[in-house]
Amino acid sequence: MQEIKITTTLTCYDNIEELPQNIQELMQHAVEARKKAYAPYSKFKVGAALFLENGVVVTGSNQENAAYPSGLCAERVAIFHAGAQYPNVKIQQIAITATSDNHINKTPIPPCGACRQSIAEYEMRQEKAIEIYFMGAEGKIMKSDSLKDLLPLIFDKSYL
Template sequence: MEKRQLGFELTVYDNMDELSAEDRSLMQAAVQAREDAYAPYSRFKVGAAVLLDNGEIVLGNNQENASYPSGLCAERVAVFQAGAVYPNSAIKTVAINVGSQDPAAPCGNCRQSIAEYEQRHKSPIALLLMGASGVVYKCNSIADILPLSFDGSYLE
Protein backbone atom coordinates (compact mmCIF):
# COMPACT_ATOMS: atom_id res chain seq x y z
CA MET A 1 0.00 0.00 0.00
CA GLU A 2 1.15 3.51 -0.81
CA LYS A 3 -0.20 6.73 0.67
CA ARG A 4 -0.04 10.00 -1.23
CA GLN A 5 -0.97 13.50 -0.19
CA LEU A 6 -2.47 15.99 -2.60
CA GLY A 7 -1.97 19.71 -2.10
CA PHE A 8 -1.69 22.98 -3.93
CA GLU A 9 -0.11 26.39 -3.76
CA LEU A 10 -2.26 29.28 -2.58
CA THR A 11 -1.15 32.91 -2.67
CA VAL A 12 -2.62 35.05 0.11
CA TYR A 13 -2.86 38.83 -0.30
CA ASP A 14 -3.66 41.05 2.68
CA ASN A 15 -6.18 43.01 0.62
CA MET A 16 -7.31 43.81 -2.89
CA ASP A 17 -4.78 46.65 -3.21
CA GLU A 18 -1.94 44.09 -3.38
CA LEU A 19 -3.36 42.47 -6.53
CA SER A 20 -2.11 43.26 -10.02
CA ALA A 21 -4.10 45.98 -11.77
CA GLU A 22 -5.82 43.33 -13.94
CA ASP A 23 -6.79 41.14 -10.97
CA ARG A 24 -7.88 44.15 -8.89
CA SER A 25 -10.14 45.36 -11.70
CA LEU A 26 -11.64 41.89 -12.05
CA MET A 27 -12.30 41.62 -8.30
CA GLN A 28 -13.91 45.06 -8.30
CA ALA A 29 -16.25 43.81 -11.03
CA ALA A 30 -17.09 40.77 -8.87
CA VAL A 31 -17.84 43.05 -5.91
CA GLN A 32 -20.27 45.06 -8.04
CA ALA A 33 -21.87 41.86 -9.33
CA ARG A 34 -22.35 40.66 -5.73
CA GLU A 35 -24.22 43.85 -4.86
CA ASP A 36 -26.73 43.06 -7.63
CA ALA A 37 -27.26 39.40 -6.63
CA TYR A 38 -30.79 38.08 -6.08
CA ALA A 39 -30.57 36.23 -2.76
CA PRO A 40 -33.79 36.97 -0.81
CA TYR A 41 -33.88 33.53 0.86
CA SER A 42 -30.30 32.79 1.94
CA ARG A 43 -29.24 36.45 2.05
CA PHE A 44 -25.80 35.13 1.02
CA LYS A 45 -24.87 37.27 -1.96
CA VAL A 46 -22.12 36.15 -4.32
CA GLY A 47 -20.64 37.90 -7.33
CA ALA A 48 -18.36 36.48 -10.00
CA ALA A 49 -16.37 38.09 -12.78
CA VAL A 50 -14.79 36.02 -15.55
CA LEU A 51 -11.82 37.33 -17.55
CA LEU A 52 -11.52 35.81 -21.01
CA ASP A 53 -8.42 35.55 -23.17
CA ASN A 54 -9.99 38.08 -25.57
CA GLY A 55 -10.03 40.69 -22.76
CA GLU A 56 -13.79 40.57 -22.19
CA ILE A 57 -15.16 40.42 -18.65
CA VAL A 58 -18.40 38.54 -18.06
CA LEU A 59 -20.33 38.99 -14.81
CA GLY A 60 -22.57 36.70 -12.82
CA ASN A 61 -24.27 36.66 -9.44
CA ASN A 62 -26.31 34.12 -7.56
CA GLN A 63 -29.95 33.89 -8.57
CA GLU A 64 -32.18 32.23 -5.99
CA ASN A 65 -35.67 30.84 -6.34
CA ALA A 66 -38.29 29.92 -3.76
CA SER A 67 -38.34 26.48 -5.34
CA TYR A 68 -34.98 25.27 -4.03
CA PRO A 69 -32.68 24.18 -5.69
CA SER A 70 -33.84 25.98 -8.84
CA GLY A 71 -31.44 28.88 -8.30
CA LEU A 72 -27.97 29.12 -9.75
CA CYS A 73 -24.62 30.08 -8.23
CA ALA A 74 -22.79 33.21 -9.37
CA GLU A 75 -19.85 31.26 -10.73
CA ARG A 76 -21.99 29.13 -13.05
CA VAL A 77 -24.05 32.12 -14.17
CA ALA A 78 -20.83 33.88 -15.25
CA VAL A 79 -19.07 30.84 -16.72
CA PHE A 80 -22.12 29.64 -18.67
CA GLN A 81 -22.73 33.17 -19.99
CA ALA A 82 -19.09 33.38 -21.09
CA GLY A 83 -19.41 30.01 -22.82
CA ALA A 84 -22.63 31.04 -24.55
CA VAL A 85 -21.48 34.45 -25.77
CA TYR A 86 -17.76 33.72 -26.35
CA PRO A 87 -17.60 29.94 -27.00
CA ASN A 88 -14.11 30.01 -28.50
CA SER A 89 -12.50 32.19 -25.84
CA ALA A 90 -10.64 30.57 -22.96
CA ILE A 91 -11.32 31.69 -19.42
CA LYS A 92 -8.18 33.10 -17.79
CA THR A 93 -9.42 34.02 -14.32
CA VAL A 94 -12.58 33.83 -12.22
CA ALA A 95 -12.91 36.35 -9.37
CA ILE A 96 -15.43 35.42 -6.69
CA ASN A 97 -16.65 37.83 -4.03
CA VAL A 98 -18.92 36.81 -1.16
CA GLY A 99 -20.70 38.90 1.44
CA SER A 100 -19.25 37.02 4.42
CA GLN A 101 -16.14 38.04 6.32
CA ASP A 102 -13.94 35.27 4.88
CA PRO A 103 -13.41 34.22 1.26
CA ALA A 104 -15.43 31.22 0.12
CA ALA A 105 -14.40 28.73 -2.53
CA PRO A 106 -16.86 27.57 -5.21
CA CYS A 107 -19.24 24.74 -4.36
CA GLY A 108 -18.70 21.31 -5.92
CA ASN A 109 -21.07 21.93 -8.83
CA CYS A 110 -19.29 25.17 -9.68
CA ARG A 111 -15.86 23.56 -9.40
CA GLN A 112 -16.93 20.84 -11.83
CA SER A 113 -18.40 23.39 -14.25
CA ILE A 114 -15.28 25.58 -14.21
CA ALA A 115 -13.08 22.50 -14.59
CA GLU A 116 -14.96 21.56 -17.76
CA TYR A 117 -13.94 24.88 -19.35
CA GLU A 118 -10.36 24.48 -18.14
CA GLN A 119 -10.20 21.03 -19.73
CA ARG A 120 -12.00 22.15 -22.89
CA HIS A 121 -9.56 24.97 -23.61
CA LYS A 122 -6.51 23.15 -22.18
CA SER A 123 -5.63 26.28 -20.26
CA PRO A 124 -5.51 26.83 -16.48
CA ILE A 125 -8.19 29.00 -14.92
CA ALA A 126 -6.93 31.03 -11.96
CA LEU A 127 -9.29 31.75 -9.06
CA LEU A 128 -9.43 34.90 -6.95
CA LEU A 129 -11.47 34.51 -3.75
CA MET A 130 -12.44 37.37 -1.43
CA GLY A 131 -14.95 38.04 1.33
CA ALA A 132 -16.66 41.37 1.84
CA SER A 133 -13.24 42.94 2.49
CA GLY A 134 -9.74 42.00 3.51
CA VAL A 135 -7.72 38.96 2.51
CA VAL A 136 -7.71 37.63 -1.07
CA TYR A 137 -6.76 34.06 -1.97
CA LYS A 138 -5.42 33.21 -5.41
CA CYS A 139 -4.92 29.73 -6.79
CA ASN A 140 -3.45 29.09 -10.21
CA SER A 141 -5.91 26.51 -11.51
CA ILE A 142 -9.34 25.11 -10.70
CA ALA A 143 -7.66 21.70 -10.89
CA ASP A 144 -5.80 22.65 -7.69
CA ILE A 145 -9.01 22.70 -5.66
CA LEU A 146 -10.62 19.80 -7.53
CA PRO A 147 -8.03 17.03 -7.53
CA LEU A 148 -8.90 13.74 -9.22
CA SER A 149 -11.63 15.48 -11.18
CA PHE A 150 -14.13 13.73 -13.43
CA ASP A 151 -13.93 14.68 -17.09
CA GLY A 152 -15.14 13.61 -20.52
CA SER A 153 -12.40 11.02 -20.91
CA TYR A 154 -14.37 8.70 -18.60
CA LEU A 155 -17.32 8.80 -21.02
CA GLU A 156 -15.42 7.60 -24.08
Protein backbone atom coordinates in the same frame (compact mmCIF):
# COMPACT_ATOMS: atom_id res chain seq x y z
CA MET B 1 -2.69 -0.70 0.67
CA GLN B 2 -1.03 2.51 -0.39
CA GLU B 3 -1.56 5.96 1.07
CA ILE B 4 -1.61 8.82 -1.43
CA LYS B 5 -1.03 12.36 -0.25
CA ILE B 6 -2.44 15.25 -2.27
CA THR B 7 -1.13 18.74 -1.65
CA THR B 8 -1.96 22.09 -3.16
CA THR B 9 -0.53 25.57 -3.11
CA LEU B 10 -2.53 28.79 -3.06
CA THR B 11 -1.34 32.38 -2.92
CA CYS B 12 -2.82 34.62 -0.23
CA TYR B 13 -3.04 38.40 -0.58
CA ASP B 14 -3.72 40.43 2.58
CA ASN B 15 -6.07 42.85 0.82
CA ILE B 16 -7.31 43.92 -2.57
CA GLU B 17 -4.61 46.59 -2.89
CA GLU B 18 -1.93 43.85 -3.02
CA LEU B 19 -3.46 42.36 -6.16
CA PRO B 20 -2.12 43.26 -9.61
CA GLN B 21 -4.05 46.27 -11.00
CA ASN B 22 -5.92 44.22 -13.62
CA ILE B 23 -7.11 41.77 -10.96
CA GLN B 24 -8.17 44.61 -8.65
CA GLU B 25 -10.37 45.86 -11.51
CA LEU B 26 -11.72 42.37 -12.16
CA MET B 27 -12.54 41.94 -8.47
CA GLN B 28 -14.36 45.28 -8.52
CA HIS B 29 -16.52 43.92 -11.35
CA ALA B 30 -17.26 40.91 -9.13
CA VAL B 31 -18.21 43.23 -6.23
CA GLU B 32 -20.60 45.14 -8.50
CA ALA B 33 -22.09 41.84 -9.70
CA ARG B 34 -22.51 40.70 -6.07
CA LYS B 35 -24.66 43.77 -5.42
CA LYS B 36 -27.07 42.49 -8.11
CA ALA B 37 -27.48 39.04 -6.56
CA TYR B 38 -30.99 37.78 -5.98
CA ALA B 39 -30.70 35.99 -2.63
CA PRO B 40 -33.93 36.54 -0.66
CA TYR B 41 -33.77 33.13 1.03
CA SER B 42 -30.14 32.56 2.03
CA LYS B 43 -29.19 36.25 2.28
CA PHE B 44 -25.82 35.06 0.89
CA LYS B 45 -24.75 37.15 -2.10
CA VAL B 46 -22.06 36.15 -4.56
CA GLY B 47 -20.57 37.95 -7.54
CA ALA B 48 -18.23 36.59 -10.17
CA ALA B 49 -16.31 38.26 -12.98
CA LEU B 50 -14.46 36.49 -15.78
CA PHE B 51 -11.71 38.01 -17.87
CA LEU B 52 -11.67 36.50 -21.34
CA GLU B 53 -8.66 36.36 -23.65
CA ASN B 54 -10.39 38.82 -26.02
CA GLY B 55 -10.48 41.46 -23.24
CA VAL B 56 -14.18 41.09 -22.46
CA VAL B 57 -15.32 40.92 -18.82
CA VAL B 58 -18.37 38.75 -18.16
CA THR B 59 -20.12 38.95 -14.79
CA GLY B 60 -22.67 36.90 -12.92
CA SER B 61 -24.44 36.91 -9.58
CA ASN B 62 -26.24 34.15 -7.74
CA GLN B 63 -29.93 33.84 -8.55
CA GLU B 64 -32.01 31.98 -5.98
CA ASN B 65 -35.41 30.39 -6.29
CA ALA B 66 -37.92 29.23 -3.67
CA ALA B 67 -37.32 25.76 -5.10
CA TYR B 68 -33.68 25.82 -3.97
CA PRO B 69 -32.19 23.45 -6.56
CA SER B 70 -33.56 25.69 -9.31
CA GLY B 71 -31.26 28.60 -8.44
CA LEU B 72 -27.82 29.13 -9.89
CA CYS B 73 -24.51 30.26 -8.42
CA ALA B 74 -22.73 33.40 -9.63
CA GLU B 75 -19.78 31.48 -11.05
CA ARG B 76 -21.97 29.29 -13.22
CA VAL B 77 -24.12 32.23 -14.34
CA ALA B 78 -20.96 33.96 -15.59
CA ILE B 79 -19.30 30.86 -17.05
CA PHE B 80 -22.40 29.66 -18.89
CA HIS B 81 -23.01 33.17 -20.25
CA ALA B 82 -19.42 33.34 -21.48
CA GLY B 83 -19.74 29.88 -23.01
CA ALA B 84 -22.95 30.85 -24.80
CA GLN B 85 -21.80 34.25 -26.04
CA TYR B 86 -18.08 33.58 -26.60
CA PRO B 87 -17.86 29.80 -27.15
CA ASN B 88 -14.30 29.69 -28.45
CA VAL B 89 -12.77 32.39 -26.25
CA LYS B 90 -10.64 31.23 -23.34
CA ILE B 91 -11.26 32.32 -19.76
CA GLN B 92 -8.06 33.69 -18.24
CA GLN B 93 -9.14 34.69 -14.74
CA ILE B 94 -12.16 34.47 -12.48
CA ALA B 95 -12.71 36.81 -9.53
CA ILE B 96 -15.28 35.78 -6.90
CA THR B 97 -16.58 37.65 -3.87
CA ALA B 98 -19.25 36.55 -1.41
CA THR B 99 -20.85 37.80 1.77
CA SER B 100 -23.95 37.47 3.89
CA ASP B 101 -26.56 40.12 4.61
CA ASN B 102 -26.40 38.83 8.20
CA HIS B 103 -22.68 39.52 8.74
CA ILE B 104 -19.64 40.65 6.77
CA ASN B 105 -17.53 37.74 5.61
CA LYS B 106 -13.81 38.48 5.86
CA THR B 107 -12.66 34.95 5.05
CA PRO B 108 -12.00 34.00 1.42
CA ILE B 109 -14.93 31.94 0.15
CA PRO B 110 -14.08 29.44 -2.61
CA PRO B 111 -16.49 28.16 -5.26
CA CYS B 112 -18.88 25.40 -4.24
CA GLY B 113 -18.47 21.87 -5.58
CA ALA B 114 -20.90 22.29 -8.49
CA CYS B 115 -19.11 25.46 -9.57
CA ARG B 116 -15.73 23.78 -9.26
CA GLN B 117 -16.91 21.04 -11.59
CA SER B 118 -18.24 23.59 -14.07
CA ILE B 119 -15.00 25.57 -13.99
CA ALA B 120 -13.11 22.29 -14.45
CA GLU B 121 -15.11 21.54 -17.59
CA TYR B 122 -14.16 24.87 -19.15
CA GLU B 123 -10.53 24.61 -18.04
CA MET B 124 -10.23 21.16 -19.63
CA ARG B 125 -12.10 22.28 -22.74
CA GLN B 126 -9.80 25.23 -23.35
CA GLU B 127 -6.68 23.24 -22.36
CA LYS B 128 -5.41 26.21 -20.36
CA ALA B 129 -5.48 26.84 -16.64
CA ILE B 130 -7.84 29.47 -15.26
CA GLU B 131 -6.57 31.63 -12.39
CA ILE B 132 -9.20 31.85 -9.64
CA TYR B 133 -9.22 34.69 -7.11
CA PHE B 134 -11.72 34.52 -4.25
CA MET B 135 -12.56 36.60 -1.21
CA GLY B 136 -15.32 37.41 1.26
CA ALA B 137 -16.72 40.95 1.36
CA GLU B 138 -13.32 42.30 2.37
CA GLY B 139 -9.97 41.18 3.69
CA LYS B 140 -7.73 38.43 2.38
CA ILE B 141 -7.91 37.14 -1.18
CA MET B 142 -6.83 33.64 -2.19
CA LYS B 143 -5.48 32.80 -5.64
CA SER B 144 -5.50 29.40 -7.23
CA ASP B 145 -3.43 29.01 -10.40
CA SER B 146 -5.79 26.35 -11.71
CA LEU B 147 -9.04 24.70 -10.76
CA LYS B 148 -6.97 21.56 -10.23
CA ASP B 149 -5.62 23.17 -7.05
CA LEU B 150 -9.17 23.33 -5.64
CA LEU B 151 -10.40 20.04 -7.10
CA PRO B 152 -7.37 17.79 -7.52
CA LEU B 153 -9.28 14.63 -8.44
CA ILE B 154 -11.24 16.07 -11.34
CA PHE B 155 -14.02 14.08 -12.97
CA ASP B 156 -13.60 14.63 -16.70
CA LYS B 157 -14.62 13.24 -20.07
CA SER B 158 -11.88 10.60 -19.97
CA TYR B 159 -14.09 8.58 -17.57
CA LEU B 160 -17.06 8.53 -19.94
